[in-house]
Amino acid sequence: MDSVPLDRLGTLLIVTLLCMVGLRFLISWIRDGKKIKLPPGPTAWPLVGSIPFLIRSKLPPLDLLTALADDHGDILRLRIMTTEVVILSSYDIIKEAYNHPNLQGRPRIVPIEDYIGRRNIGVAGSSGPVWREHRQFVFSAFRHFSTGPQNIDHIIHVEARTLVSEVSTLSRKPFNPHKVLNNAVSNVIAVMLFGKAYNYADDDFNQLQEIINTNLQEAASGGIYLFIPFLAKVPFSPANKIKQGIKRFTDFTKKIVNEHRHVFEPDHPRDIIDLYLKKIQEDHEGGIESSFDETNLHVLCGDLFGASTETTNASLKWSILYMMIHPEVQTKVQEELDRVVGRDRLPELDDRASLPFTLATLHEIQRMGHVFPLSIPHACTADMRLADYDIPEGTLVVSNLWRLSRDSRLWSDPDEFRPDRFLNESGDCIKPEALIPFSIGKRVCIGESIARKEIFVFFSSLLHRFHFSIPAGGRPPSLQGRLGLVYDTQDYITCASPRT
Template sequence: MAFDVAFFDFQTVLFCVGMFLFIIWWLRSPKHLPPGPGGLPFVGNLLNFALSCYRTGLTSHELLAKLAHKYGPVFSMYIGGTLVVVLDKYDVVKEAFNNPYLNGRPKMAIHKEIGLKEGLGQASGKLWKQIRHFTITTLRSFGVGKNSFEENIIDEVKYLSQEVTHLQGKSFDPKCLLTNATANVICCVVFGKRFEYHDSSFKILLDCMDKYLQAAGAGGLQLFFPFTKYIQPSIHRLMKHNMESMVGFITNEIENHQQEHDTENLGDYIDVYLNEKQIAKKQNREFVIDNNNLAVTISDLFMAGTDTSASTLRWAILYMMAYPDIQDRIQRELDSVVGRNRLPRLADKTELPFTCATLLEIQRAGSIAPLGFMHYSQEDTTLAGYKVPKGSIVVSNLWSVHHDSELWDNPDKFNPERFLDDQGAVKEMVELIPFSIGRRICIGDHLAKMELFIFFTHLLHQFKFTKPEDSPPLSFEGITGIVFSPQPFLTQATVRQ
């Protein structure tokens, strides 16, 4: 009997302690928050969310879209003790990312662990503005985003086309070639040189980047929530190793530039940085960017400008194989406008409406950054009438925006015609936001648009892409990470005469 009483007392104490902690948690929870699913104190919704993804087979962005149907276009949930506000419609994404208080970035715990400072992607406030201004100004000085940069991209497409031609119609996975090619466009600006596709150190760099982006999880979950390293320690170690390898490669390039620096010959982004640093020192003025910031910023540029473009082009080849009639129509348009005696140019763009419409539809259907990149509330603010407390993380479900049936007729159907008006001209849709929106929009969006157009038109002008007979069925089930990329697939490229 004494044991029963003691056990009963223990249960009572445990229940009371649990109720006390719950009441404290509830009283401290901010009021007037966006609605959302109930979660466990101190744990939040992470466990339920992960189990729901597992049981239903839905991706993170699909499950968040399903929750939005229940709770509305602005809803909230907790991951650990952090409030996460999810945006599901174009209007609320636009309102949120034009709000100056929601332009911050949450800190990356993994950066602190390996001694890295904030780069362009992670910085907030004054530091972000200075890195952003320096980066945009420098990139523009080298013609990035301007028509004059077209030749740099065309040169790289020629190398890519040579590699594809050498395959002589054999089946291949286009991932490595496309990643190498798009990375080299960034390399020319940042390092002042390109790398051969078979360069072993360059291949290691790109492999590290790919593994890091996949391991980071949907929307960068592994990056911004430190407790995940205890749940998935092996993934955390993998991310640390790959980030250290990337930054090590970049730091080595910076050191080589320091040894060979010539103030009279500024050939790339690193050269301009070294020159600005020297000038600031001579003038005794502040220059907040150091080598650590620079290395992280360059890694941000690589990840933002390489894997996203390469994945979009992989989706493009996949859709062209799946819809040969669309591929044929593009090639007829290219032959009619460009002919067979030269290659497509940016100047041809207005005369290639169906080609451009198809590229826009690939970006909509593929939605390669389905959850964008997380924002952070730097102050208490409001959104759509709800309170968003300081310290909240804001996630934009761009995949849901691009598959919103109120904006897009039959959104699950691949249909380039939706981007053409009654006269057959390209119809720009402001709701298509693959590069996000607001002040945190990808600073390389103009470069990416040029790059995608030139790569896409050159490849289809030169080759016909078909599914190899002995390859697995085509799949549009993607791999979820920060970038939503296609499953590995094989293609066959036949040279067009």
Template sequence: MSWLCRPRNLPPGPWSVPILGSLPYLAFAMYRSPMEPHRLFDTTARKYGNVFSLNAFGYTVVQRCHSPAVVVLNTYEAIKEAFQNPLLCDRPRNILAEELNVTPGVASASGESWKQQRRYSLSTLRGFGVGKRTFEEQISHETKSLLDKLRKREKQPFDPQYLIGNAVSNVICSVVFGQRYEYTDEDFKELLAINNQQAEIIGAGGLVLVIPFMKYLRPELCRLFQENVKRFVQLVNKIIDSHRTHHDPKKPRDLIDVFLTEIKENQKENLQSHINNQSLTTTIVHLFGAGTETTTTTLRWALLYMMAYPDVQSQVQQEIDNKVGRERLPQLSDIPNLPFIRATLLEIQRIATILPSGVVHCAAETTVVNGYTIPKGAFLVSNLWSVHHNPKIWKEPSQFNPARFLDPSGYVIQRPELIPFSIGRRNCLGENLAKMELSLFFTQMMHQFTFMAPNDSSELSFEGISSITYQPKPFEVAVTPRD
């Protein structure tokens, strides 16, 4: 019978049943001991090995032994080997988006389409200074706006998610849309609201988008996802249409203008290209979402840990005061001289691991990883949380300890096993921008304010919420100006 078929040399894994595949095993394991997916993967790896496979909810039945099993990678070595393999750089088909005729953008495309879109997106972002110190002015404009709004919240406990999210999002908006938005702008508020809701719907690793069975298991969730996509695309196309009206190829204002020029040139030359009107829309959606969600979530974790570890916060502030002074705000040029702050940010990225299950890859062809056969079409999940919390790599990994990234002389230790932006050919497109933002937002907030838990707040919790990122539970903060 077809459901008994299993590709030879597939990584070992837990039991499965016809139609439902490994879903009953996962449900039973979660029932016995409720935990987030990345922790469940870590537990499963202890029994089946650091590379194991799951039956993707009955795919074997549908595709007659050509099973795109879910292969979970739980070590740095396995993830590095897999994600440097050019045959393992595809993305699974986004079934829900395909039903809406949404063309894959830079984050969801595969093969030549992905290569062309990534290459062009990177060159365009670099052309506007992203990742370079010349881009510091745009980030600093938003940090100062955030600092002003934080100052107005003195002695008024509040949830920082809204303010930080708006400030961070405006950085990517300045590159993509050529403008920043007031926090009260209705379209901007709607874009952020949809982005936040989509992150919750997609969940860890994004498997809900690529497993057909989810349409029947969670129809209301899939329907809401598609409604959000339609509205998000409408809002983005409204901005693109406005750009077309005032488009001057000789004076590009932002990424949209550059792409529009490229699209017109391709049409004029009658060239077939993956840089087209449809992929532009989706790429903007991806850049807006990724450029907002990950950095915002990391900064929220940073504030939470500073509140919980006031001695670390004090040491951070002391280093800023000693190396920068109180007369001006820290700049990017100061960061190399702030080793404890750099170590603190690295430790926050490690212990929080905001993308614990990474982003799903797909095998373009059958290949081998860690001695196992990875069949064509297999989904690959990188358990970054397992890497960042491996006691063989990190002493007492559950403890928050920035000093683990400092050598005895006080210099920063760059650990290759720390991979918050993933690794390999498909690592995060906005890694350099994110590093710049984290450095500037964090150091300037620490320079200007002390962050504390409100007096009447409950005990701080480090339990997270699994959405597309691993977010801290909502919390309130009280700010005290240092000047």
């Protein structure tokens, strides 16, 4: 393929930047003429917006956004290049915004669009009819797994036994819990999607996890394409790694989908892929125009696999970390488990109502180790009003759940780890409505119910059988997380001592 001359590339970039400046001024002029009231925020410069302010700040991103909310209020505005971004920091405003019909869109993700060859695909990144159809399909598929011998509760309980067995082989020496937790979480969604549970040493399983982990790492740096989309199209763009990752995952799922087609029985669907193939067939035979096709199937698999593994694995890693840092809480959870469950079996989902302190501890872990400190951006699809401010079409709206989880107006001593804040006078576990680790509204995390089940069963099973501690002579692990697509722990080492 012929290369692009450097002089032509430079001219293209200059023209593009000038057009962006002109468009920015045109939009500002139109808005000024309408006398709209935008949310407050730091000074925004032509073309670059608030970037100079953000660069000058020495605060970490989450602390900076919290400081901005303290200065400007619970709804504030940043401009990143030519894109308006509104940050929400109070529960009432977030609830109002995320239930508003004009805030159910998603921004374009150009690297994915370029590889797939079209816009608006899957469930996590789609909008409008495509999103509604696939959201309804996923909920229907999850209901399919609510009954029968291969129901989701059974899948999780089986995997919990495997997880406990694997950890027991590691208990003789310190280990990093990331891999073994990721194996368990990945296997749950693999059973639902592909109809099979993998051996943790399986080559295909390890290849799949390597693809997913690499893709998530590359995607974490992909936010720039929301604000400067043309960068995804220039030669040697880092976006090419994102596209390569999508291709690797699609090649993997194509093989599995083809295997499914050979034994596909519409009346006996085994997993989500079978259910999706059945939907494609039904719509085709009924002459129904819909968004269900094989391209969307591959994207949906990526949405479900990537989102479920990253978030749940991070939550479990925070859980073990906090138990190491707070052994007195760990002991109290174990005493409750021993009293309610006994020592002859592992905890089950039916035990939840009888384990209030265990649930309260998980709530506090999710508050302190918030894996989604910033929500996935919502795109405003039409001009709207929110909290007495105008939100123009095209604005990206993000909720600062980090600040919400540490808001002294909601939580007494918010920086202290205190599970008993979720217990009432009767000792029952109470979840305040402002604790929203999976976000809120119509675009709440679609796998919330499954993730909650996994986190409870895996956490309680591990604490039932093991005591987690800092290795002898080692330093306490850092409570300073690592912000990527999710807020994950730093790598750490733990010791899992079998409980007798």
